[in-house]
Amino acid sequence: MRKLQPSEQQIATDILLSAFTDIPLDNSINFVVKQDARKASRLRFLMHYLVNTTFMKGEVIVNDNNTACLLVLFPTLLTTKQRLRQFWWDLKLVNTTIGWDRVLKILSRQNALRKYHPKEPHIHPLILGVVKARQGKGIGIRLIREVLQAYSDNKLPVVIETTTNENIRLYQKFGFRILKQTEELGYPLTYLQLESLS
Numbered sequence: 001m002r003k004l005q006p007s008e009q010q011i012a013t014d015i016l017l018s019a020f021t022d023i024p025l026d027n028s029i030n031f032v033v034k035q036d037a038r039k040a041s042r043l044r045f046l047m048h049y050l051v052n053t054t055f056m057k058g059e060v061i062v063n064d065n066n067t068a069c070l071l072v073l074f075p076t077l078l079t080t081k082q083r084l085r086q087f088w089w090d091l092k093l094v095n096t097t098i099g100w101d102r103v104l105k106i107l108s109r110q111n112a113l114r115k116y117h118p119k120e121p122h123i124h125p126l127i128l129g130v131v132k133a134r135q136g137k138g139i140g141i142r143l144i145r146e147v148l149q150a151y152s153d154n155k156l157p158v159v160i161e162t163t164t165n166e167n168i169r170l171y172q173k174f175g176f177r178i179l180k181q182t183e184e185l186g187y188p189l190t191y192l193q194l195e196s197l198s
Contacts, residue, residue, distance in 0.1 A: 001060065001063055001064065001143060001146040001147065002061070002062060002064065003059050003060065003061055004060040004061070004062055006052070006055045009045070009051045009052055011061045011062060011069075012047075012050050012062060012069045012071070012165075013044070013047045013051050013067050013133055015046045015062065015066065015067065015068065015129050015130070016047040016050065016051070016067040016097040016127065016129040017043065017044055017071055018072075018131045018132045018133075019069075019130055019131060019135070020043065020047070020129060021040070021043065021131060021132070024047030028166075029043070029046065030095070030099060031131070032046060032097065033046055033097055033098075033108060034097065034098060034099045034102065041096075042096060043097075045092070045093070045096040045097050046093070047096045047140050048113045048126060049089055049092070049093045049097070050071060050163065051071065051091055052089060052119050052128065054071040054072070054073065054126065056078060056085065056086060057073050057078070058071065058072045058076070058124075058126075059071075059072050059074070060072075061147055061175045063139060063142065063143045067113055067134045067139055068128070068130045068131070068134075068139045068142075068143045069128070069129050069196075070125060070127075070128045070131065070143055070144070070147060071125070071126040071127050072123060072124070072126065072147070073123070073124040073125075073126050074123055075121035075122065075123075075156070082101065091161070096190045097105050100175075102153070107163075108185040111182060112184060113161065113170075113189075115162075116172055116182075116191045117159050117191075118157055118179045118193075120150070121156055122156050122157045122158065122159050123151075123156050123158045123159070123166065124155065124158075124159055124160070125158065125160050126150050128140055128143070128144070130148070135198060137194060138144070141170065144170075144174060146175060148174060152170070157193055157194065157195055158176075158193065158194040159179070159191060159193050160191070160192050160193075161190065161191045161192070161196065162188055162189075162190055163187060163188060163190075168190050171192045171194075172192070174194070175194050176192035176193060176194045177190040177192065177193060178190060178191070178192055179192055179193045
């Protein structure tokens with residue numbers, strides 16, 4: 001595994017775009033992306049947004065052959081310049097992906113998602129994607145294992161959410177425990193927490 005630099009953002013964007021194009025499940029991605037004739041370009045910008053904003057708040061990690069990507073957010077205070085940059089990216093996201101008519105709905109949903117995250121500092125793996133042609137071969141599992149090993153001295157809790165039973169079982173194998181299960185967003189969502197990586 002390796003941590004990407006901001007100049008390499010296209011690698012991560014392409015991996016995530018491949019992983020999440022035409023996913024039929026009710027999930028965060030399909031909820032945020034306005035479902036219209038421009039869905040493909042809206043999805044591309046969302047992945048571009050997620051990768052670029054992660055560089056400000058965490059790390060973008062890929063496996064050695066660039067077929068899997070994990071975005072990880074850390075507790076961090078943004079500088080004034082970073083906050084302004086985040087605000088600019090947020091405006092572009094609304095204009096390009098969400099649509100102005102859906103902003104309040106998306107903000108309400110994002111607040112609901114964060115409701116079950118710990119109030120104290122924690123690590124939040126935001127999204128894991130594997131190139132579509134390589135899915136089902138254990139590549140994502142190997143990347144998770146490498147990341148957990150690389151951050152084994154971490155003392156902060158790690159919180160993740162998922163919509164699938166397959167992912168719940170996977171994260172439980174890594175030591176995560178179920179924190180909360182809810183359908184308040186209109187589909188099953190499970191929050192899991194790992195107390196620390198050490």
